[in-house]
Amino acid sequence: MIPVLIMVTMSVFFLLQLTGDPIRMFISTGVDLDAEQIEVLRHELGLDRSLPVQYGMWLGRALQGDLGRSTHTGRLVTDELKARLPVTFQLGIISWIISGIIAIPLGIIAAVYRGSKLDMFATVTAISGVAVPSFWLGIMLILLFSVALRWLPPCGWVNLWDNPIESLRYMAMPVLSLSLAGAALNMRQTRSAMLEVLMQDYIRTARAKGLSERTVIWLHAFKNACLPVVTQMGLQVGRLFGGVVIIETVFMIPGMGRMMVTAIFGRDFLLVQGGVLIIALFIVFANLVTDLLYAYLDPRIRYR
Secondary structure, three states: OHHHHHHHHHHHHHHHHOOOOHHHHHHHOOOOOOHHHHHHHHHHOOOOOOHHHHHHHHHHHHHOOOOOEOOOOOOEHHHHHHHHHHHHHHHHHHHHHHHHHHHHHHHHHHHHOOOOHHHHHHHHHHHHHHHOOHHHHHHHHHHHHHHHOOOOOOOOOOOOOOOHHHHHHHHHHHHHHHHHHHHHHHHHHHHHHHHHHHOOHHHHHHHHOOOOHHHHHHHHHHHHOHHHHHHHHHHHHHHHHHHHHHHHHHOOOOOHHHHHHHHHHOOOHHHHHHHHHHHHHHHHHHHHHHHHHHHHHOOOOOOO
16 A cells, blocks of 8 residues: 555656646736745745655655645645545545445346346446446536426535535435446446356255245355455446546536646645545555455455
8 A cells, every 4th residue: 555655646746747837826827926935935835846855855744644735725735635525525435335236236137137128228228327428427417407407406515414405416416427337337247247156056056955046146146246346346436536526527516526626727736646645545445445355255365
């Protein structure tokens, strides 16, 4: 985990330097600074040091919980992240859960009734979900449910604990936009894994022993087909955070994704680096949990 986080933060840090001098951003937005003030500000931000030294200073402060201050708002980066992270976390987790709830039963049904109309419907739905970009789907949902039918609000956000009903109305379209592509991939993976397991000898033996079909499917087949499904859902965490950046912009949701888009256009380097670090932490942690689940689901796997 540690080498991955270092490589991610290092890559983002040096790539951001290619976008230009953040001090020039103040001048371009109409801030009146003379040459002396520019040099003072550059020194305060540590921008007069070499790039490796700047990265080392930032990393050292980050290990102590200090991610610096936003050059655009002047607020601490940690305060910005604390305000935005719950929104993104709520949106991402609900989308991830919904994609699993939709995908796993559909994948199992498609595998059990292979070649049937149900299988064809699930397969077509999966292909459509993968092919449709999430931002396009979000725009189409706005046109249908907000502009034409006027059932749902087109944009905005309400915290779940403040007003659950209103929050669900605001979340409905963003969650659907995010979860559809993930559900399609999870469904295809579940169907493929189940088809492979259902052809094994121990499944025929379980049926020959007189076990009910439900017991055979859920207790014997699905448990042994879980590994690739768990892998797919673990990797989906990274795709969800990538999709959140677009979806939060489309629906004007005040989360980390929209914050980072604004920070990128404003060349707010410290805010972008802090956001990337938090997202990388979540993705790496999700991969760690996925690896640990392997040993639980398959006793043959042991980490030494």
